[in-house]
Amino acid sequence: MIANLKYRIIKKVVHNSGVVELGFDAPEIADYGLPGQFVNIQVSEKLPHPFLRRPISIHDITVNGEVCFLIKKVGTGTKMICDSEIGDELSLIGPSGKPFTMPNANCTPVLIAGGIGIAPIYFLLNRLLNEGFEPLLFYGAGTSSEILKKKELISSCKVYFATDDGSFAKQGMVSELLPQHIFENSGEFCFYACGPQPMFKSLAPFMKSHNFPCEISAEENMACGIGACYGCSLKTKDGYKRVCKDGPIFELSDIFEEQ
Template sequence: MPEVIPLRIADHKHLKMKQLQNIYKVIANEQLCPRFYRLAFDAPQLAREAQPGQFVHIRTSLGLQPFFRRPFSIYRAQKYVEIFYEPVGQGTQLLASKIKGDDLDVLGPLGTPFTLPSKEIKQVVMVAGGIGIAPFLALSDVLKKKKFELVLLYGGRTKNHVYPMKEFKANGVKVFVATDDGSVGFKGRVSGLFSKVRLDPQTTRVYTCGPNPMMAAVQKFCIENNLPGEAACEEIMACGLGACLGCSIPTKSGYKTVCYDGPCFDIKEVMFH
């Protein structure tokens, strides 16, 4: 018998007394490395409200193709809101063609953000694979003010998936890179960098985002070492508002929607598939 998840659009936490959808102006859209782009748009209120781990749902075309919006993590929310993306299909390729001054139809901020570390935590470890690095600059922007020791373990397929990460380094983040082919950093999976983590469950908190097999490896590492953590999950989305249930994923407490209950979940709860 499938579990029934109540329709929550009527009491959606983000819909109360504020306008969620707006048209914003593109400020910049640049290619940072062979695989990844960064797009900035002018959205002062969204920038004020956005929390690390939340996402925006963008209409990439004025026509019917692609029909659904596309979700993107909020990469940075300062003077402008920024997303960091990889063109992989029609929607993201249309996004890559946007230029300064273009209109961008955006819904957001959406989703449950990361839980910020409690005051006992001293070391924050972010483990990212590929485009999964996207939510972590905003997280480091917030955490650098609280003086945590920040570590980023980043895994990319090749040097084409690695960019200089100057903003992370400027935030005081210690960056360690692994690539599958060894073209930059450690040769192998990002799990080969777990030795960089100081294993103290009382003072360390882990955050991860990336392909499911990588997040499953991070989950195993957290369980074996009793480390608390959260995973920012991805699933193909339609409404982005918790209404259609199309983005549901299995967790230890039943099916949950990535767009409303997530994308950020307790890492021990998610059943990676």
């Protein structure tokens, strides 16, 4: 079930570093949306530019049916979406794509977020907590002020932070924390990650050496967003796959094994 409707913005929060959280009254998307899925948001009805929609992963779906997105301004399109105000209506197509796979009951889910990659990881975290799992979160950002929802995260699970500049917690990439802390915990692990390409690349050898399963949320420029145009194809070990339809959730080793 994919909705293609206009929905009203009912919440707007401006976080640190200009990241904006928008909440939509979108019951159809709330009913079906799962962690890892995305919604293709129309930037503007009126202007011929920016022309394409922006695929944004679902950040949260609240109990009262509010669908939230955590959006970083990276260009004209995301800036215009972020400039929307409460009461504005935007056209949303979604929920789209393949969600994260929920772990087996005996598994400890380990969540890894880099920068704005916290957006879908947060939704997954909440669902895992609701399902009774005890997830661990590794969360890295460029600098202290880019870490979002810090208090909330700390109060809900065990979090290991890192910043590129060392302004908060450990200096370095979040992937560097993994080997050091993961084995403080015992049992079976399954990993979920969303972040920039260098983070995925640095995770690949660790996951491979321990034979850990690791699902990642991939990104590519998109046009149709529903699997018809083959514009967002990504190279995998099984050939090109569409990020919008075959993904955006892929097994890390399917994409980064060869690199």
